[in-house]
Amino acid sequence: MRNYTLKKSFHFLSVTLLIAAGLIIQSCTKKSRSDLGAELFKKTQNKVFKDATPEGLEVVFKDMLQKQKGQLSQPQIITVFYEDNNYDPVFVMDHIFNGDVDLTANYFEKAGQHGLDPGMFKAEQIKKLVAKFKDKKAIKNLDEAYRDIAQLEILTANSLLNYSNALQFGMVSPRKIYQRYYMATKRPDSTSMLATLKASNLKAFLDSIQPKNPQYLALQKALMAGGAAEGMSKEETQRYLVVNMERLRWRNKPYEEKYVIVNIPDYRLDVMENGQSALNMKVIVGEGRNTDNTISLAEYNESYKIDRPFTRETPQLNSQIYAAQVNPVWNIPESIASKEIMVEAGKDPYYLENKGIDVYRNGKIVDDPETIDWGSAKPGQYELKQRPGDQNSLGKIKFLFKNNSSVYLHDTPARSAFNQSMRALSHGCVRVGDPLALAKNLFGDTPAYDTIAKDMDEPKPSPTTLDLSKKIPVYITYVTCWVDANGTLQYRPDVYGLDAVLYGHLKKFLADTDTLATLASL
Template sequence: MPLVSRAAAVAGVLVVLLFSLPTLAQAQVTAFRQAVAESAARDADLAAFYRARDFQGIWTGSDNAAKQRRNALLAALANAPAHGLPASTYDADQLMAELRAAQEPAQQGQMEVRLSQIFLKYARDVQTGILTPANVVPLIKREVPLRSRAGTIDAFVRSNPAAFLRSLPPSSPEYARLMTEKLRMERQLAQGGYGPSVPAGSLAPGASGAAVVALRDRLIAMGHLERTATQTYDSSIQAGVQRFQQAMGLAVDGVTGEGTMSQINVSMERRMQSVIVAMERERWINRPRGARHIWVNLTDFTAAIIDNDRTTFSTRSVIGAQDMDRRTPEFSDVMEFMVINPSWYVPRSIVVGEYLPQLQRNANAVSHLDVTDRSGRVVPRGAVNASAYTERSFPYSMRQGPSPRNALGLVKFMFPNQYNIYLHDTPAKNLFSRSVRAFSHGCIRLNDPFDFAYALLAKQESDPEGFFQARLATGAESRVNLNEPVPVHIVYRTAFTHVTGKLQFRNDIYGRDAKIWDALAREGVAIRAVQG
């Protein structure tokens, strides 16, 4: 071919290539956007998000913003197990491998949506929990504060990526302390945990031998005893046992009886399960609790008033009995008022389930209660033929008027709710001396109800005690509204921390945390040992 002709041919090819490059680039963009649209189509929130962006990516570009988002997400996912989230769900290494393998525009479009899906799942899991509480334990009536998925990804795109992801977990001091303890326990587990269990059913001061050495070593490993070479159950070991008992909510006597020994021999893995469950529970309540709020921990049998994250009042409590129909539910509400010298309006379930059979046997049974009609008028016992009715057809109610013997005692604290649960006094004071206090029909009984009332009234009365006692002295039922209603949180924590950061553990009285752990394990959450 002549030289001129060959040059012309080459020039012609170059012209074709130059005019093809925009067409090729446009084809790649089209393939990417089409893959994004198709991959997001099954998720309404992501479909709307990408449609508003004309199906442009936020993760897979080569621009600095996309790189920052990718890096921040991968770093957060790598740290997911620290929050008690399943490592298999958030495998950052696997995700990076998939990103590198996505070379074609269509593959990159699919990865774009996959990253958004993982981001939204992580955001939900670390912010408000992996589980839906009521699906695991029906009596957990908590409304989890789920955030809008569309709002979450919109806010993320407008924010600093790393800072946004750091803001997702609960910001409560308790969550931070639990996480710190979890990480510490993981390092300790890699070094042997609590060590061998104590080979004895019980031990008392003065004992010596191999079992005492095992007890000593275990107390040291748990952080309740300074290092010592003693092989005798001396005063130092006794003090360590007392510290352990206090951390477990046990009777503090310094003697390692059967109950204390069974708790000492609980494995570190089991304790870590409780901590991880507590972190999940913190995520379920990831919203402002109120500068002043009431915190009722069922497993600890206590009710406390919290002001600006500090406990300003605490009292022992009695909770619902362990029968399935008496267990206290978990929920949050707002306390609006108290009733001094209250009447007890017997719940329908108790009227027909407990008292109707007694009335059918003896018309004068439960004589301390009035039988009332639909209008609230007292019906003479002789006019009530209880045997003529069934549980469903019994037309009467029952009520106990104000008195020191009233089932509610002399004051009740009301946060109206559909479960008919409230806090109240009780004439059965002897129950508060027991270590396990599960005896009520579901309501929370208080050991120091008057002091509890004074603490609440102190915000609105110059002389709260005098105000309360004056109302009490009348003997008449009296409603006192709280000028500033107080949030109430009825919770269930078998693991929690003292403000010093020290872990406390309690028994799983209703077996709820065991069910939650099983559900978390099914999601892939696992105990891990981490080399320090």
């Protein structure tokens, strides 16, 4: 995970879009092939095509599109594309006889190299239709000719869109399967899909969309090798690889020169600068539903595909760190106050004072909270705030970034937990192992950092907030398999069960074990 989001990868994606949007796209002007029949006869030497007309083809084409809409992944895009081009059969006319369509089908046949089921892309059907056009006796009459033209166009357009979208954006939208996913993630839109259909050089386009992220290539190589990771079966290893390859296809990767990234299953924070980790440290993340690893890719259950996040799980998100607050007050969330703090206060009337927690009602501090009957108190009746100090659960500093989950990076007085191997222990925020080092990296040698260091060493009774001169992007991610700086594949337990959720939605698109075994033997 250390450098799996290299700046180069994003640069490549940008270049890919430029290529797809400009260098290899046909003119958008509508075509008119009044000599359709003559052109097809010249290309096929089949006399049947002599009587073919654009008008005759259009009737059959429209009817077939209407009947097959339910079988297409993007019926509206395909319909718009052909409507705007007067139902011109661009793949038949421009891409069969130069070998482009056969070549495209070859790419589809190799989809197993991406862990995907080649059958989704109908390569065999496409090749059979192409062969009919190249055999001057295969198509017997004009009705059959029109049907075959329309069928080849629809099949090729649909498969090309499916393949392009899969490699450039992933098969599954993370926003649709995860309840706590708040990362900006680009999905295919009409502009990108129409650009795909308008590509004039199919080989150049298909080469341009092949993922070239070093992390992706490393996982792909491992998948093709077909081995088993230590302590896992071959099948479980393959599942780890394909779900993390899918994550790498999602368009949610950092592109900035400097950013902070937290990988939840690795319990680690890195500050990335120019593609390299400039600072790293252990972190403690929110408690998950699968901390004992009972939900497993090894023995997948169909019910796992439903995301049931534990209330304390840290969300996946991206934002920008804009400030640090030294000696913060902890505004205790109502859920923690009612389920934990108030329960302890009911057992010990001096618990709150000993923990430095003040009680407020209607915005005013309660002078004698030890007299409150916490057993009969209602949720939300009181507000609880923990004063700055050595016992404050946020420690001496927290790093602020906007998000709708009320999470942040912060210090903690409970330092011993960093020695544990399983560190999904918090209420949802991310506790950082070396907050002063993180502050030094973010603020640099500035008066603001000097203030932070001084105030953390000498706690003040009220918080001090210091703004960053330049906001720093922060990404909280979930990756369970990656290649480290030494080229070694790393695997981590699926602490939140999110691999299982993703696999459940992804598996209908995946290559079967026989296909992967065949590829591994090549």
